[in-house]
Amino acid sequence: MITLMLILFIVLILAGIPIAWGTGLATILYIEGSPTIPLTLLAQRVFKASDSFSLLAIPLFMLAGEFMNGGGITKRIVDLASKWVGHITGSLAHVTILASMLFASMSGSSAASAASIGAMLIPTMKQKGYDGGYAVAVTACSSVMGPIIPPSIAFVIYASLTGDSISALFMGGILPGILMGLCLMIISYVIAKKNHYPVEEKASWKERIQALKKSVAAVLMPVIILGGIMSGIFTATEAGCIGLVYGIIVGFVTKELKVKNIPTILLNAAKTTANIMMIMGTSQVLGWILVSAQLPQKLTIAFTSISNNPTIVFLLILLLILFLGCFMVDAAIMPIMTPLLLPIVKSFGINPIQFGVVVNMMAVAGGVTPPVGNLLYISSGIADVPVLKAAKAVVPFLTALIIAMLLCVFIPPLVTFIPSLVG
Numbered sequence: 001m002i003t004l005m006l007i008l009f010i011v012l013i014l015a016g017i018p019i020a021w022g023t024g025l026a027t028i029l030y031i032e033g034s035p036t037i038p039l040t041l042l043a044q045r046v047f048k049a050s051d052s053f054s055l056l057a058i059p060l061f062m063l064a065g066e067f068m069n070g071g072g073i074t075k076r077i078v079d080l081a082s083k084w085v086g087h088i089t090g091s092l093a094h095v096t097i098l099a100s101m102l103f104a105s106m107s108g109s110s111a112a113s114a115a116s117i118g119a120m121l122i123p124t125m126k127q128k129g130y131d132g133g134y135a136v137a138v139t140a141c142s143s144v145m146g147p148i149i150p151p152s153i154a155f156v157i158y159a160s161l162t163g164d165s166i167s168a169l170f171m172g173g174i175l176p177g178i179l180m181g182l183c184l185m186i187i188s189y190v191i192a193k194k195n196h197y198p199v200e201e202k203a204s205w206k207e208r209i210q211a212l213k214k215s216v217a218a219v220l221m222p223v224i225i226l227g228g229i230m231s232g233i234f235t236a237t238e239a240g241c242i243g244l245v246y247g248i249i250v251g252f253v254t255k256e257l258k259v260k261n262i263p264t265i266l267l268n269a270a271k272t273t274a275n276i277m278m279i280m281g282t283s284q285v286l287g288w289i290l291v292s293a294q295l296p297q298k299l300t301i302a303f304t305s306i307s308n309n310p311t312i313v314f315l316l317i318l319l320l321i322l323f324l325g326c327f328m329v330d331a332a333i334m335p336i337m338t339p340l341l342l343p344i345v346k347s348f349g350i351n352p353i354q355f356g357v358v359v360n361m362m363a364v365a366g367g368v369t370p371p372v373g374n375l376l377y378i379s380s381g382i383a384d385v386p387v388l389k390a391a392k393a394v395v396p397f398l399t400a401l402i403i404a405m406l407l408c409v410f411i412p413p414l415v416t417f418i419p420s421l422v423g
Contacts (some may be wrong), residue, residue, distance in 0.1 A: 002293050007029040009286070010327070013372065019233030019332045020278035027285045029260040045288060046281030046395040049335070053237055054166055055280075056154045059273040060240025064247040066265045068218065074116050076215035077102045086200035092125045093138045093183055095200075099303045101181045102215075104149035106243075107221035109272070110330075110364055114143035114378045122383045128198050130366025132385040133393030134191065139389070140368045140379040141397035142184055147178035147364050148328065151225055154330055154360045157280060164352050166236035168419040172357045174226075175414050177291035179407060180361070185399040191396065202304065217250040230422045255317070276331050285333035290336070296343040302311035303344060310348040314409055317341060318362045322402075325366015329374055333363045354415040356406050365401050368394050 005026045012022035024042070033036045068074075081098035088094050096117060099401035103113050118139040125135040147154035159166040203211075212219070224246060225239045235243060251257025304311045324333050345355050366373035370391050380390045408414045 001030050001031045002290070002295075004033075004287070005286075013327050017082075019329055020275070021283050023279070023282040023286045023332065023336075026272065027289060030173040030289055042282075042285055045285040046278075049281040049284040050277050052160050053249060054156060054160050055277070057151070057166070057237040057240040058153050058276060059269060060237070060244050061108045061151050061153060061156075062112075062269040062273050063266070064221075064240065064243035065109060065112055066269045067244065067247030067251050067257065068221065069116055070257050070261055070265050071217075071254050072249065072256035073106065073215070073218045073250065073254075074099075074103065074120065076211075076244045077218050078117070078120050079220075080211045080215040082200060082359075083203040083208045084130055087202035088189070089186065089197075089199060091197065092121060092128060092130065093134070093188035093192060093197075093198040096121045096138050097142040097184050097188065100139075100238050101145055101149060101177065102218060104146040105151075106247075107150045107219060108147055108153045110143045110146035110367055110375055111378060112175065112272075113146040114139055114375045115382075117143065118379050118382045122379065126383065130197055131195070131393070132383045133389045134195075134197075134283075136376070136379040136383045136385050136390040137368075137393035137397045138184070138188060139382075140373070140375040140394060141401060142181070143375050143379075144361075144364050144367065144401060145177050145180050148173045148357070148361055149181065150174065150222070150361075151236070152241065153276070154334070155356065156236065157276075157290065157331065158334055158356050158360055161284075161335060162342060162352065163357065164356060165419075167422070168353050170226065170229060171419040171422055172353045172415045174406050174414050174418055176357055176361060176404065179414065180401055180404045183404045184397060187400040188395050217254070221246055221250075222288060256314045279331045280327065280335050284339075287336040287339045291339045298341045299340060300344050300347055310350050311409065313344065313348050314350055314358075315361065315406075317344070318405065318409070321359055322366065322369075323360040326369045327372050328366070329372070330360065330363035330366060332368070334360065351412060351416060353414050353419055354408070358405055358413045361401070361405050361408070365398065365405075368398055 008028035009022055012025060027042060031039050031042060078099045081095040085094040097378050099117050100113050103117055122135045122139055126132055150173050152173055155169035156166055157171055221243060225243055228234045229236055229239055250378055303316060307313060367373050376387060376390055380387050
């Protein structure tokens, strides 16, 4: 029955059925074929997956990001990035990457980053003579940083499954997120230099300072959130509430947030949150079934038969996650795979925070790989570029992201140093 369940799940996903429905239908098939498991278990497990104080951070951070975006903060972020890095070879690509890094510190969502930053910069890049595939690749890959640079919805989901500290994961994502941005900027520079892409006029220091002043509200948000978490003033979930209140205040102070737009903002955040929670709920049921079938023990034996070296095992796990990322979104990968992989991580003595950060990096990177690359499809849709063309252009940028991940595997302090300071 396990095999039949997994085959149905794969077929449904490849057929384009939403992840939540695919996992739900696959688990129903297994439960209906089992004489000992009642169907009510599905509802119970879905509810239990959502019944967590830490998961309350998801709608709060989603709302905070929506209110900041509705308050015109995204425009200010793009302008700030343009003034500071627009004159470097690669120009608008660097602007996209830096803007995505700043946006990540507000929303924690890769899809929101791809849609918001992409809508503003992809058309401009095409008008300036940049290849459409290049514009899509830069936007899609830079949005991968969204769930890595704190606050991170992906880390909230992971911590709810493992019991690890959300705050430690948030801190652990800072340096890897910056490293990802630097790697993307390097490859953008090389490709732009080769193709002689145009650069923007260098801004004066006065213009840079003015842009910084206009975007100070966006810059302050991560400072407030991370400062509060690191100092122990509030938890990560409470930080989501602080971020939401801050986003509302900023929106009204800038006078760009209109009361008439609030229902739309609430609806958008509710839809995104509901989608994430449904994926989590049904995926956790599938994960529970696989754990009950002793798949973790079988995986441990399989990995041990290949190597007893923790680093080699870590790399094999990342390869598995990259493969799964071609067919599933990260919000589904982690609830299914975390219960399976956690015993392996513990048995090989891999640092749980390092593992959580790097595995999430790889899971989110799956969003730029076909055939089910949501970030690739969002960016391609904005640019009106065929997905196949965009997928080819993604290869060097995905390689840059993987290099950043490998550095985090081989140099653990890149992840663990900051968490150790606030310990």
